[in-house]
Amino acid sequence: MCDCLVALGPATAGGATLFAKNSDRPPAEVQVLEWFPPRREPVTQATHLVIDGHRCANRTTIPGFDAQPRHPRQPVDRLVDPRLAATDRVLAAGPLTCDAVTAHLRSHAGGDGGCSVCMHAAGVQVTAASMVAELPVDGPSRVWTVQGSPCERGYERSW
Numbered sequence: 248m249c250d251c252l253v254a255l256g257p258a259t260a261g262g263a264t265l266f267a268k269n270s271d272r273p274p275a276e277v278q279v280l281e282w283f284p285p286r287r288e289p290v291t292q293a294t295h296l297v298i299d300g301h302r303c304a305n306r307t308t309i310p311g312f313d314a315q316p317r318h319p320r321q322p323v324d325r326l327v328d329p330r331l332a333a334t335d336r337v338l339a340a341g342p343l344t345c346d347a348v349t350a351h352l353r354s355h356a357g358g359d360g361g362c363s364v365c366m367h368a369a370g371v372q373v374t375a376a377s378m379v380a381e382l383p384v385d386g387p388s389r390v391w392t393v394q395g396s397p398c399e400r401g402y403e404r405s406w
């Protein structure tokens with residue numbers, strides 16, 4: 248359960264697309280960051296699905312896909328939906344800035360048992376890395392990352 252947020256240019260203060268992601272993984276798992284040059288492809292193979300065209304989404308926002316891989320005992324209403332509602336509130340408060348996005352990724356808004364945007368589900372998953380990418384139409388992209396929980400460390404410019 249990793250929180251993702253995308254705000255397209257019209258919804259951001261600077262007009263650039265903002266892509267933000269927390270990586271919620273087992274506490275001791277290493278998070279390797281690599282840079283790949285931009286590319287266009289007619290079909291994208293993601294971990295659990297194939298996406299036609301250049302769209303991006305996740306299992307929470309694709310209703311048809313949401314039901315397929317869901318664990319039958321996963322209490323989505325308590326663990327996932329509160330985090331999605333927190334993301335919806337951030338997007339609705341726009342125009343979005345990088346500071347607002349990093350504040351959201353650091354927040355403990357969300358569900359039970361540490362299943363918050365910045366996750367601390369003891370013995371299960373933590374937010375092991377976090378990233379915000381600013382993607383302008385023209386000019387270079389800028390990326391800020393955190394290795395570890397974003398509530399405990401500052402974001403550093405990575406690219």
Ligand SMILES: [Zn+2]
Nearest residue numbers: 365366396398
């Ligand atoms: Zn935290």
